[in-house]
Amino acid sequence: MHLISKSKPANLARLTPDFTYHIFNRTNHKELLFRENYDRVHFLHLFRHFVAAYVDSYAYCLLPNHFHFLVRLKSEDSILATSTSVTPYLRTVPQGKLVSAKEEERDYHAVVERQFKRMFTAYAMYFNRKYKRKGNLFYRPFKRVSVKNEVHLQWLVYYIHHNPAKHGVSADFLNYPWSSYQELISKKNTILDREQVWAIFGSKELFLNFHQGEISPSSDFELEE
Numbered sequence: 001m002h003l004i005s006k007s008k009p010a011n012l013a014r015l016t017p018d019f020t021y022h023i024f025n026r027t028n029h030k031e032l033l034f035r036e037n038y039d040r041v042h043f044l045h046l047f048r049h050f051v052a053a054y055v056d057s058y059a060y061c062l063l064p065n066h067f068h069f070l071v072r073l074k075s076e077d078s079i080l081a082t083s084t085s086v087t088p089y090l091r092t093v094p095q096g097k098l099v100s101a102k103e104e105e106r107d108y109h110a111v112v113e114r115q116f117k118r119m120f121t122a123y124a125m126y127f128n129r130k131y132k133r134k135g136n137l138f139y140r141p142f143k144r145v146s147v148k149n150e151v152h153l154q155w156l157v158y159y160i161h162h163n164p165a166k167h168g169v170s171a172d173f174l175n176y177p178w179s180s181y182q183e184l185i186s187k188k189n190t191i192l193d194r195e196q197v198w199a200i201f202g203s204k205e206l207f208l209n210f211h212q213g214e215i216s217p218s219s220d221f222e223l224e225e
Helices: 037-050 076-085 093-100 108-130 150-166 181-185 194-201 204-211
Strands: 020-026 055-062 066-073 143-146
Touching (some): 020 150, 037 108, 093 108, 150 204
Antiparallel strands (some): 020 066
């Protein structure tokens, strides 16, 4: 894995093809982000609709007032091809600029950032309409932290799955229904890159051991929310 160049503030890293990021955010005033399970289902549907084509998805967790995703941006060629495949009049401004720009002027960050923003805006509009609510739902801007190295990456996968226990939502975080852990160890169809996640730990067995406490995870990284 390449080292990520520093950016300030660190939790607003620039999104670069072939690099990995912890994406997270919370609601304004820590109000509920999900009031029923269908809200969570819809949130994940919007991720698949707006974002999944631009990233390899490694892990996620949905908590009462915040969320986490761990993703690796796809290659420059893949992001360009996905943007090009969009019908011209339906392209976002960043997609249109990417398709028409000279190679050295292509802004991949703007394209992927806009896709995340579209996802969050669509969810906020759904949520406000459903619950007769007004105003911004999310704290802005959404946070993205670049992954430093392989140890950081391992720790992030565990940290994201362990989040329900960290926040007192579920002591049995391995069976929490709104994280990617059970999805990763099952054989169900998924947008997650199972094989790559297991490879991060060395094997599926080591992935399971790490999560089940037989290998102590490092805590050398600050993971702010």
